[in-house]
Amino acid sequence: MSIETSFAPVAAATGAPVSLSMQRLWLTGQVLAAGARLVVEHVFRSDEDQALEAIYAFPLPRDAALRSFRISGEGFEAHSELKETAAAVEAYEDGVARGSLATLAREYADGVVNLTVGNIRPKETVTVRLEILCGVELRDDGFRFRFPFTLAPGYHARAKAASAASGEGEMELPAGEFGDVILPGFREDASALHQVGFDLTIASQLPLDEVGSPSHAVRVRQAADRPARVMLATEKDVPNRDLVLDARFQAVAPQVLAGRDQKGVGRFAAIVPSSSFGALQAAPRRVVILVDRSGSMQGAALAQARKAIEACLGALSETDSFGLVAFDDAVEELQGRLVPGTREWRERAHEFLAAIGARGGTELVNGFLAAAKMLEGGGGDVLILTDGQVFGTGQILAEARAAGVRLHCLGIGSASEDRFLTLLARETGGVSRFVTPRERVDLSAVDLFASIGRPLVSGLKAGGNIQPAPPPCVFAGTPVLLFGEADDAIELSWDGGQLKLPVAFENNGIAETVWLLQGARLIADWESRRQSTETPAPPLEKRQQDRVAGRLRALSQTYGLASREMSLVAVVTRSGDRLGELPQTRVVPVGMAQDTEFGAYFPAATSHGTMHAPAGPPAIAGCGMAAFSAPQAEAAPSASPADHRAVPMFERAMNLLTKPKRAMEPPADRDRLGETAEDFLLSLASRMDSDGGMPGENGEARALATAVAALAFLSQGHTPARGAFRSHVARLLKFLESLAGLTPRHQEAIAAVIELARKGAPPAGDWVALARVSTDRWKEVEEEVLGGGVSVRR
Amino acid sequence: MNSSRTLAELSESTGIPARTIRFYIARGLLHGPVKSGRGAVYTAEHLARLEKIQQLQAEGHMLAEIAHLLAGGPPAHTAAPPSAWWQHVVDEDVMVFVRGDASPWRMKAIRLAVDEFASRLREQQTDQTRRKPE
Numbered sequence: 001m002s003i004e005t006s007f008a009p010v011a012a013a014t015g016a017p018v019s020l021s022m023q024r025l026w027l028t029g030q031v032l033a034a035g036a037r038l039v040v041e042h043v044f045r046s047d048e049d050q051a052l053e054a055i056y057a058f059p060l061p062r063d064a065a066l067r068s069f070r071i072s073g074e075g076f077e078a079h080s081e082l083k084e085t086a087a088a089v090e091a092y093e094d095g096v097a098r099g100s101l102a103t104l105a106r107e108y109a110d111g112v113v114n115l116t117v118g119n120i121r122p123k124e125t126v127t128v129r130l131e132i133l134c135g136v137e138l139r140d141d142g143f144r145f146r147f148p149f150t151l152a153p154g155y156h157a158r159a160k161a162a163s164a165a166s167g168e169g170e171m172e173l174p175a176g177e178f179g180d181v182i183l184p185g186f187r188e189d190a191s192a193l194h195q196v197g198f199d200l201t202i203a204s205q206l207p208l209d210e211v212g213s214p215s216h217a218v219r220v221r222q223a224a225d226r227p228a229r230v231m232l233a234t235e236k237d238v239p240n241r242d243l244v245l246d247a248r249f250q251a252v253a254p255q256v257l258a259g260r261d262q263k264g265v266g267r268f269a270a271i272v273p274s275s276s277f278g279a280l281q282a283a284p285r286r287v288v289i290l291v292d293r294s295g296s297m298q299g300a301a302l303a304q305a306r307k308a309i310e311a312c313l314g315a316l317s318e319t320d321s322f323g324l325v326a327f328d329d330a331v332e333e334l335q336g337r338l339v340p341g342t343r344e345w346r347e348r349a350h351e352f353l354a355a356i357g358a359r360g361g362t363e364l365v366n367g368f369l370a371a372a373k374m375l376e377g378g379g380g381d382v383l384i385l386t387d388g389q390v391f392g393t394g395q396i397l398a399e400a401r402a403a404g405v406r407l408h409c410l411g412i413g414s415a416s417e418d419r420f421l422t423l424l425a426r427e428t429g430g431v432s433r434f435v436t437p438r439e440r441v442d443l444s445a446v447d448l449f450a451s452i453g454r455p456l457v458s459g460l461k462a463g464g465n466i467q468p469a470p471p472p473c474v475f476a477g478t479p480v481l482l483f484g485e486a487d488d489a490i491e492l493s494w495d496g497g498q499l500k501l502p503v504a505f506e507n508n509g510i511a512e513t514v515w516l517l518q519g520a521r522l523i524a525d526w527e528s529r530r531q532s533t534e535t536p537a538p539p540l541e542k543r544q545q546d547r548v549a550g551r552l553r554a555l556s557q558t559y560g561l562a563s564r565e566m567s568l569v570a571v572v573t574r575s576g577d578r579l580g581e582l583p584q585t586r587v588v589p590v591g592m593a594q595d596t597e598f599g600a601y602f603p604a605a606t607s608h609g610t611m612h613a614p615a616g617p618p619a620i621a622g623c624g625m626a627a628f629s630a631p632q633a634e635a636a637p638s639a640s641p642a643d644h645r646a647v648p649m650f651e652r653a654m655n656l657l658t659k660p661k662r663a664m665e666p667p668a669d670r671d672r673l674g675e676t677a678e679d680f681l682l683s684l685a686s687r688m689d690s691d692g693g694m695p696g697e698n699g700e701a702r703a704l705a706t707a708v709a710a711l712a713f714l715s716q717g718h719t720p721a722r723g724a725f726r727s728h729v730a731r732l733l734k735f736l737e738s739l740a741g742l743t744p745r746h747q748e749a750i751a752a753v754i755e756l757a758r759k760g761a762p763p764a765g766d767w768v769a770l771a772r773v774s775t776d777r778w779k780e781v782e783e784e785v786l787g788g789g790v791s792v793r794r
Numbered sequence: 795m796n797s798s799r800t801l802a803e804l805s806e807s808t809g810i811p812a813r814t815i816r817f818y819i820a821r822g823l824l825h826g827p828v829k830s831g832r833g834a835v836y837t838a839e840h841l842a843r844l845e846k847i848q849q850l851q852a853e854g855h856m857l858a859e860i861a862h863l864l865a866g867g868p869p870a871h872t873a874a875p876p877s878a879w880w881q882h883v884v885d886e887d888v889m890v891f892v893r894g895d896a897s898p899w900r901m902k903a904i905r906l907a908v909d910e911f912a913s914r915l916r917e918q919q920t921d922q923t924r925r926k927p928e
Contacts, residue, residue, distance in 0.1 A: 360902035580834035585820040
């Protein structure tokens with residue numbers, strides 16, 4: 001193979017050059033703290049001898065709606081129209097039948113969109129620029145923007161999956177529930193697919209401290225008083241994961257983006273940080289942790305989740321109670337009820353977690369129903385750690401609303417189920433975060449865990465015309481986002497407090513943007529109530545669904561945004577259109593989501609490229625009794641000579657089902673020496689006793705170990721009020737405060753440690769290194785806190 | 795009855811959207827129209843083929859599989875196309891066969907069921923052994 005051809009896209013199976021019906025996807029636009037206004041450019045090209053119909057399937061980001069598209073090519077340009085979906089499909093089909101260039105952007109269940117471009121002529125290039133509005137994930141100190149460059153396969157009890165010889169996975173969803181949606185082929189190797197890239201601006205009212213990306217190599221241009229510009233650092237990238245961008249504010253303060261529209265109406269988007277609502281009061285917590293152990297969590301995601309849970313449990317005290325549930329298509333509980341956060345129960349939780357491996361499907365509903373049962377009668381919160389890779393989310397959301405528990409979601413994945421998990425948390429009154437498996441999932445979990453279980457504020461209400469209604473509760477670390485109309489101020493009230501935010505109008509077209517973001521958010525909320533089931537709905541449910549559909553149509557018309565009920569269509573009539581010519585239909589493949597096992601969804605490929613494995617005699621791939629009599633044992637299919645070709649397939653499939661892979665071991669166990677400061681803090685957190693102190697032989701030893709641990713957390717910027725480990729630090733201090741009967745010198749040192757921590761001042765020494773060695777370190781502690789901050793060496 | 799139809803008419807009589815029919819043609823599940831261009835028409839054969847596809851889908855087959863079956867898959871009176879099966883020896887005298895190409899979560903469900911089955915058989919046997927001396 002020549003050098004040239006080895007870099008050109010080729011089919012993995014044949015080595016032949018690949019012709020791509022979509023060649024490029026480029027993301028531009030502006031990202032604000034209140035949401036993003038994007039233009040996605042899709043470049044289609046036909047290498048066929050006949051007309052081409054290209055179908056590109058993509059998932060919507062969170063709180064998103066399509067606004068319009070512009071289609072252009074040599075000598076033409078056209079804009080989309082918003083029509084009721086049935087009429088849009090009819091217009092599209094009429095256009096295709098007449099031989100005209102027709103384009104349809106239609107949304108299906110679960111926010112999957114099919115962008116279909118019919119009758120691209122041979123050797124013609126057509127560009128579709130699609131405008132999308134979407135939300136961002138807000139934190140008090142910044143925000144995270146996420147845009148899907150691929151679509152992750154998901155679990156559905158009645159989905160069918162197979163893999164073709166080309167290495168492409170295929171997934172089909174039941175038509176009764178999902179209509180005629182077409183899913184892409186999933187390529188294990190995305191390198192020969194269309195190229196993706198981005199060039200975005202990030203603007204914020206509060207000055208930005210830092211902009212970066214955990215998913216892509218980016219180039220950032222930041223200057224004072226100007227929006228930051230973020231570009232892909234390389235020339236192009238492959239479609240196998242979401243783009244994730246993080247922006248951090250220099251300060252934490254309320255922001256109000258406001259402007260007057262053409263009619264003079266004042267429109268705003270307000271971001272009110274949780275710190276504006278007061279500080280968190282300590283109170284006993286009731287929390288159930290729900291961990292997804294489905295096959296797709298296999299590998300880094302589950303290993304990270306395990307470590308994260310242990311660290312979270314370290315933040316619990318004996319007055320707190322917790323439950324632990326693991327689910328796939330079966331549910332397993334640590335205990336069928338809540339248990340106290342004692343050392344004994346945390347140790348049992350550790351054993352429970354160690355035995356968990358990734359296996360079956362993602363039956364989320366069974367999981368949170370089990371969690372809801374544990375909380376029955378006493379209220380409380382559920383924290384879900386999942387990749388959220390499921391289809392049929394409408395039904396799950398309906399069940400979640402009915403279960404009446406507050407769900408907080410920590411999404412782990414490289415391809416977006418952000419839309420679903422955002423809705424799942426919001427619709428039940430919780431908060432959500434979404435991280436990639438290559439980030440510190442454990443730290444995000446600890447951070448989220450610190451704020452759940454006790455809302456800062458309940459009964460939140462807003463005066464004036466605010467839509468959607470504000471969330472009922474506010475949790476530490478997560479701001480409240482409000483959209484509405486106002487003339488001079490926004491008034492908020494809650495049980496025991498109130499707040500008035502002044503509104504200053506800007507003259508920069510922000511009114512239209514916040515209006516569109518509000519529309520997209522309302523559409524996303526109503527779409528989460530839209531269900532499609534295969535069985536005919538009972539009359540009451542049908543009336544309810546008709547009401548939801550009616551509301552969506554009205555919102556689409558009011559805001560000029562597409563939804564499940566209204567789609568975007570354009571037909572371009574050109575000379576030379578040939579009536580009745582049948583275009584060749586091609587579906588644009590996407591990359592399998594990075595860090596998701598291909599085999600978790602798609603059975604191994606066979607040489608025929610169909611589901612039938614060529615196994616010679618129709619039977620007997622030996623799978624002995626061993627796999628069944630000892631469930632933990634690895635299935636070791638012994639090859640019979642007759643079916644040597646079939647065995648690797650079984651081996652692989654059964655390994656996935658029965659054997660936890662080495663990659664699932666927590667990274668820290670693999671390499672003690674490569675442990676980072678965060679790794680060590682996590683292990684400290686999970687070793688904490690339920691009285692808030694560190695373990696030790698006697699009172700003096702415990703006091704010392706706890707003081708050293710507190711200094712280690714402080715040295716990494718974690719104080720009782722700040723940082724992911726804030727609730728751990730608060731508990732360590734509480735323990736230190738309770739100490740009595742130490743030698744006067746030690747008692748004095750402990751008081752000084754408490755003082756230092758309250759101020760949030762970092763100590764000078766390398767306390768992480770010191771905490772690692774288990775010698776008597778009273779001297780170092782005394783020197784640090786009493787000896788005028790003398791820096792300490794190991 | 796006039797047996798030739800336009801794509802729109804074919805779509806209406808089968809309830810399959812026109813785009814899906816074009817997708818089937820591209821995948822080789824269905825022949826293209828008899829005449830292309832201005833007079834593109836679909837015949838009763840197309841209709842019958844689409845009905846067959848719907849039937850096979852209802853039976854749980856995927857499109858890839860249907861394409862294989864329709865493109866000269868063996869006729870109904872001969873054996874089914876070869877497929878690979880797991881053989882689980884549950885007991886000396888009991889064996890369970892499971893098709894090897896089930897989805898991972900289906901495999902998991904089946905495995906649990908076989909486990910349960912196996913342990914129930916073992917329990918019965920232990921009961922019998924215990925009862926024997928009496």
